[in-house]
Amino acid sequence: MAQPAHADAPHHDPTSYVAIWGVLCALLGVSVLGPMVGVRFLTLITAFGIAIVKAYMVCRYFMHLSIEKKWVVYILGFMLALMVVFFGGVAPDVSRHEGLRWQKTYVEPARTDGER
Amino acid sequence: MSGLASHPAVHHDRGFVTYLWSTDHKVIAMQYLFTGMLMALIGGFAVYVFRMQLAFPGQSVPLFGRVSSGQYNSLVTMHGTIMIFWVAMPVLLAAFGNFLIPLMLGCDDMVFPRVNRLSYQVFLLSAVVLVASFAVPGGAFGGAWTAYPPLSANAAYNLTRYGATLWVVAVALEFVAFLLGGINFITTAMNSRAPGMRMFDVPIVVWMIVIASILFMASVGPLIAGAVMLVFDQVLGTGFYDPATGGDPILWQHLFWFFGHPEVYVVLLPAMGIVAEVIAVFSRKKLFGFRTIVYTAVATGVISFFVWAHHQFVAGIDPRMASLFTITTLIISVPIAEMVFCYIATLYGGSITLATPMLWALAFVAEFLLGGVTGIFLGAAGADIYLHDTYFVLAHFHYTFFPIAIIGAFTGITFWFPKMFGRMMDERLGKIHFWVTIIAFNVIFIPLFITGAAGDHRRIFDYSGFPDLATPGLQRLRITATMGLVSLLAVQPVFFYNFIRSMVRGPIASANPWRANTLEWSAPSPPPHGNFAELPVVYRGPYEYSTEDREEDFWPQHLPDDSPTPVASVGDRRSA
């Protein structure tokens, strides 16, 4: 049956969805151009910083998380926090190149782009 | 409205195919229950065989034959895998969750009956895949239920090429089934409560099952990712876990235990919920600290995400990380202990009836306590250096898992049997089954604490190669444990006989033979499609027992405030 989902929530008009889309595409453009500048730090900022912004915009405007019940946001945030815990607990272990009683026998292939 | 059908759900006379495709939550619950019980027989047979091998090495095991080292590995692997994923989870979580949640919340079914149906079908497929792995060339997977690579990834090491892949596929399917089921449970519990049922009017067992479902959902993702990577390693030759390609076997360990530790709470919490319900009913007392128990269960769930590496203390992790995980592991024992204290406080001053369900509930508390305190030794990284991979660990987790999966299941089955099948189980047979099971259980595992502390490694097919361990004293202990196991298995037919006979010819049960408060007892025994003739409205919490100024010592949730607890009408005798 045709029941509006957010009867009491502010309705976005079509132009603002398209406007959001426009901003997202512009951000995409910036993130593609970023590596061309050649500064590694800047590339990472544009790549991942922009990814976070884009994801935030999709969540807020397309998924309507801004007008959803707060606890829904908390549940999703909790899952993300768990992933941070996972990464924080495992990365120090998995990223190790040496240990007290073991040796790394895998030989990394030499890089051809001059970086270490 | 809710459609009180003319025939009850369990005695389905509309044909086999209709039964297979039923979306009624009670039918699905029974399907999970019976599948779980069947898988328990397989898991039980596996342990019988390998314990006989340990007690009498090299000799032919009755009903099996001589056990080869490869078969031994397969048996221990499949025993562990089956008991956790195909017995504990389906019985405690899926069967009781499916059966109880709509009934206890005053609903006519789960919110997504067809997704519910699908979850069982996927689960059944997973069980078929797993059992099929016994029959493939090479036999069932033999790399331990923890499936560490490179052993699990490389068929040249585990010698069970097809079994290994089928194992991963079966486990992955089981995860999908429980994700589907879990979403149903959580959504139903959040959204479909009866009018008047506030959050803390929801019975503790429903809380526990929902928290467990959330825990499962939050922890299984990385392992599903890891399982995909493992299958690719096995089948495609990728090297996610192979140091030779730059991969890392420790990554699997982390992915596995990040799930594996919350998983034990996924099975523990429903069992504790079941035990709490039974303790309240058979003490005729309010559950002590209901809100505290709920908050504690949530806290336990959260902390459980911070303890996983205590399974990896000797895997070469950074000792500083090990210290951190020791601290969190010791901390997590506190909320569980608190819950146990609340149960004991519920018993204190209560009017206790030692019916069979109550015996099981009390045994749960006592045995789980022993399991819990032995975990303290293992949680301390220093002590664990010696105890890791010995039978001490095994005895610890059986003193926790057995109460969870077996005692908890029997508590629930004997308690809710009248509601599920409309008949009463036999008390005498129940008590015989109870006492022999409990005594035998302790006879199995106390010797194993001793052998473990003496140095018995886990997953050893034959100790004759270990001079320090191949002593007559230790062998006597191993034989004692095996005899305990044989006794345990030998008494289980008493339960099955009781179960089947009572289902068919037991005394007819009233709607509320235990005189309990929760909503499922206001439905007929067994409930028909749609559960309630009129969906109930809730006026109070679930544990109003022995309230002052009331004639009766219980006060069902659905009774309006000004009406007395009916004495005889709660037993609306079902006419067969």
Added chain:
Amino acid sequence: MTSRPIATTRSVMGVPTGRLAVWWVLASETVLFGGLLGSYVMMRLRHGAWADQAANTNTWTGAFNTLVLLTSSLSAVLAHQAAERADGPKAARLLRYTILGGGVFLSVKAWEWTHEITEGFTITSSLFWSFYYTAAGLHAAHVVAGMVIMFIVSLTAARNEELHRVENVGIYWHFVDVVWIFLFPLLYIAK
């Protein structure tokens, strides 16, 4: 029993049941992709030499696919808006555009992978490529699932029935988009 149980129609928490369930689905998918991508990041940090392999991913293809998914997200949210205005046929049409976007995404991916495989970058040629195909493949599987569900929803929506499902499937689709928003820099830009 094909009629909806009364349980499904209740919404004590104030969120309609279908949408609540989709949020929980997203919660479980977050940890799934989080685990996989987290593992990838850890391994990537450990292996600087993967930059050589990663240089062979085609940034323009990835960017084009990102554009496709963003646009399909737009049509999905416009479909939701049409459903809110009780215009089922329009919502169904917009859902079909979204499905088309998914189809374009998958076609580009198929072309891209064919190109990479024929160049010798297979799933076993380097652990980088193992992660590349696994992560993008898992994502693609979710795209396919989304397309299928969206198709089923569009059939009932066209008849002006079950319009609340348009929003729910849209939320799922936006999530698939968000995963790609992170996959794109991980696999194509961070070289």
